[in-house]
Amino acid sequence: MNPPRRKPAPAARLRAFVPDALLPDAHTLLLEHALVVEAGRVAAVVPRAELHGIPVVRMAGELWVPAPVLAHAHLESWDAPSGLWPRETFAEWVRYLLAWRESPDRIEPERAALESLRELEAAGCGLVVCHVGEPRADGTFHDDLLGEEAPRLPEVLALPELFGPAPEEAPALLARLDARPPAAWGGYALHAPYSVSEELARGVFARSRGWSVPVSIHLGEHPEERALLACGEGPLADLLRERGRPLKRSRWPSPVDWLQEVGGLQPGTVAVHGTDLDREEQERLARAGVPLVWCPGTHLYFDRPRPAFGEDGLPLPALGCDSRASNTCLDPLRELRLALALVPGPGPRAWWRALTEGGARAFGREDLGHLRPGALPRILRMPWRPADDALAVCDRLSADASWHPLGPVLEL
Numbered sequence: 001m002n003p004p005r006r007k008p009a010p011a012a013r014l015r016a017f018v019p020d021a022l023l024p025d026a027h028t029l030l031l032e033h034a035l036v037v038e039a040g041r042v043a044a045v046v047p048r049a050e051l052h053g054i055p056v057v058r059m060a061g062e063l064w065v066p067a068p069v070l071a072h073a074h075l076e077s078w079d080a081p082s083g084l085w086p087r088e089t090f091a092e093w094v095r096y097l098l099a100w101r102e103s104p105d106r107i108e109p110e111r112a113a114l115e116s117l118r119e120l121e122a123a124g125c126g127l128v129v130c131h132v133g134e135p136r137a138d139g140t141f142h143d144d145l146l147g148e149e150a151p152r153l154p155e156v157l158a159l160p161e162l163f164g165p166a167p168e169e170a171p172a173l174l175a176r177l178d179a180r181p182p183a184a185w186g187g188y189a190l191h192a193p194y195s196v197s198e199e200l201a202r203g204v205f206a207r208s209r210g211w212s213v214p215v216s217i218h219l220g221e222h223p224e225e226r227a228l229l230a231c232g233e234g235p236l237a238d239l240l241r242e243r244g245r246p247l248k249r250s251r252w253p254s255p256v257d258w259l260q261e262v263g264g265l266q267p268g269t270v271a272v273h274g275t276d277l278d279r280e281e282q283e284r285l286a287r288a289g290v291p292l293v294w295c296p297g298t299h300l301y302f303d304r305p306r307p308a309f310g311e312d313g314l315p316l317p318a319l320g321c322d323s324r325a326s327n328t329c330l331d332p333l334r335e336l337r338l339a340l341a342l343v344p345g346p347g348p349r350a351w352w353r354a355l356t357e358g359g360a361r362a363f364g365r366e367d368l369g370h371l372r373p374g375a376l377p378r379i380l381r382m383p384w385r386p387a388d389d390a391l392a393v394c395d396r397l398s399a400d401a402s403w404h405p406l407g408p409v410l411e412l
């Protein structure tokens with residue numbers, strides 16, 4: 001079995017790289033500067049004239065920006081024919097997704113995961129955080145699938161996703177977790193409030209505190225989830241009944257109330273979607289240290305109303321791409337462009353920051369999403385346009401679909 005391919009840290013020696021321009025963060029554009037790398041980390045960003053004998057690699061015509069971080073995805077379902085599925089209600093879309101998953105007309109999850117990662121690599125993704133809902137869709141691969149020439153793929157944070165609406169399922173699912181504690185920087189995923197019991201959610205959040213690992217959960221995605229939690233009615237309730245799944249025995253006016261009751265309104269929790277949460281609910285999450293992740297491509301797919309993101313004082317969500325079961329492609333820069341088009345108020349700099357530092361910070365990866373000293377030198381190379389300043393670069397990244405990376409992410 002093969003984990004995602006990352007380049008091993010090189011021996012400690014200084015190397016300097018001089019592109020035409022560097023954007024270490026959304027507010028800083030540097031010309032005639034060098035990125036100095038030592039032992040696989042950015043050691044310094046200094047004017048070229050101050051290099052004093054360090055070997056230089058010149059990268060003419062290039063602008064270097066930190067590689068994007070997608071804070072939510074699923075690697076399975078790469079071949080889902082989701083363009084054909086009805087989606088007037090979320091529940092109806094789920095019916096089509098489940099029917100397709102149960103059919104033989106699909107590639108196996110391991111191969112789908114490989115295709116998803118190949119697509120993300122080509123689009124310039126530096127790290128992708130995934131809910132793993134099907135076996136073998138975690139971004140590790142059998143050697144015979146990879147072939148002799150192992151492809152370079154993005155780094156994956158794979159979070160095993162728990163699904164279990166029946167309270168009596170919880171002990172066995174939690175025992176399975178206890179048998180395999182999370183890796184050094186691992187974590188858990190819960191599917192959603194309507195598809196996990198409170199017993200299961202409480203157990204997962206308690207374990208996440210013990211292990212100090214994150215829990216990612218789809219939360220506040222659509223009014224159907226709210227109707228199920230608040231009244232036990234609506235299209236999702238109908239779907240659960242239809243599939244013989246239990247309905248909730250309690251009621252919660254808000255998905256955030258549900259999260260609080262199961263112990264998840266705490267730092268370490270990451271709430272995915274949040275597009276049905278109002279301003280007050282988003283403020284409650286922010287006060288508790290719970291970041292949001294938004295998937296603009298999925299938002300567009302379902303043609304949802306404009307979310308409250310970006311209103312005065314609310315922190316912006318990080319960005320994700322979900323899966324091709326609810327998106328047309330897996331591409332961080334497209335998600336950025338859609339974020340700005342759907343919610344223009346925050347502006348290109350803020351959305352670029354959301355795609356880079358926002359995603360990294362949501363999962364405690366302070367070494368990604370920027371190119372300041374201490375960062376992993378994981379770089380997206382763009383063609384340099386000499387008249388640009390920092391704002392123009394962020395503008396172009398978030399609005400110009402014809403401005404493509406010069407290749408996959410470069411790791412020095």
Ligand SMILES: [Zn+2]
Binds near residue numbers: 072074131218
């Ligand atoms: Zn998702």
